[in-house]
Amino acid sequence: MTSLELDDVTLTLGGRAVLAGVTLAIGAREFVGVLGPNGAGKTTLMRGILGLVPASRGTIRVLGKPAARGNPSVGYMPQTRNAAGALRLSGWDFVARVCDGHRLGLPFLDEAGRREVDWALEMVGGRDLARRPLSELSGGERQRLLLAQALIGRPRLLLLDEPLISLDPHHQRAVVDLVKSLQVELGITVLFSTHELNPLLGAIDRVLYLGRGQAALGTVDEVITGPVLSRLYGSEIDVVHLNGRIFVMSGEHDLERHEHRHDA
């Protein structure tokens, strides 16, 4: 069964078509890296899948059903890191908020809810973070809590928006390895957006590259090529392979590095 189907989808943000007539299908248990320059629509695509941005044309189907808010089968790790990081709230309490968080009532969890939180923390190797306050955690540790939150409800499709941002290469690798092991162990589909392709090499099954309203989906060798990327960027792009790493260059600039620095 396909996890995600886009049929001629146009997503509009502030009057601009971020995606224009995109059609694609992502199968079950696929690990897909979502790449593209700033403003290419990586976040908007995820918000479309979550039902937060309605398609102005076409249909988005998630696990066989039309995209809609509150789908428990979709886990999400948003890119905007909110102010909660400054709070002295325990990691456990932070993750626990997601458990039935949409239901009215007191915020205390029953036995099943507590087990779910413990399980999610266990899955991300975050049991030692349970008692520690958010304000004392490192970026990588907070990232693991956000991932644990995304796992609450046992999703079959996991959307991770820029989990590598502002992490050093060592922690980037750790996050990719963790997500890969979760994806394999839980047998779920993962969409993982990032500015940098290299940390994902070896982990992802396919790449979804977005640019100028268009999308290219395929293996790294199929998509990360001069002609495909030149079409998506609308300018001459060279792809350079060096020691197992791939560099996307426009003239003399390494585009991914440039984008990353731009964002940070």
Added chain:
Amino acid sequence: MIWNVTSTATMLDYDFMRNAFMAATIVAVVAGLAGYFLVLRGQTFAGHALSHVGFTGATAAILLGVTPLSGLILVTIAGGVGMGLLGDRLQNRDVAIGIVLSLALGLGLLFLHFFVAYATQATALLFGNVLAVDTDTIWVLLGLGIVCVVALAIISRPLLFASLQPELAEAKGVSLRLFSVLFLAIVALATAECVQIVGVLLVFSLMVGPAAAAQQLTSSIAKGLAISVALALAEAWLGITLAFYTDWPTSFWITALSAAIYLAASGVRAGLGRRPVGPMAN
């Protein structure tokens, strides 16, 4: 200690003291709970702003010949709902907000100006006068307090989710705007309650001080709520007691205790260093 059992008994022999303690108890519970969420959401300024706007309502009510409390409640709720609806658009609008707040106080002053006979009401509204609370007011405070606490209990789960992880909450079907509006309406009621004790200018001390101190002391939500209420109660009760024995204003003592407790809590925090604090809840 000279204040032994007999002197406490003396203090509670007075009707106005019993009323003051009852009113303070109700308001402290409401302020401690609402304040905890306010601090957690980083909206402490909202409480401060609502009380200023409430001053206009209370003075307008005096001018119209109805109870100040009714005007206060009506206008703070309208203000809370308005702020909730405006949401993010209020961010980084410090100047605009400041001007509106000054205007609110200025209008209140103008309304009072028309009724010179009520000049003493100005001080009571601005700085509170818990020793003048009558039995009728206590019943109103109790009713409003129950509404606040019950409403908070009902929305607390999605409110916490929306406060701590808004993007994810939205994706899971929580309406951020709805809960923002509901919460600020509750805060508006809580503010109107606090005004009866410490006045519009000092609402911060009762609503934010105990909650902020509580969040320094524990990393658990359940314990944080309990500590916040306990500190608010301690500050209110102790403030009234100290006022009785010193003849200094209650509101002064409450602000002093609020500041002292917050400083002490921050000190405790700093003393604990980077060690994890507080066992997990649930």
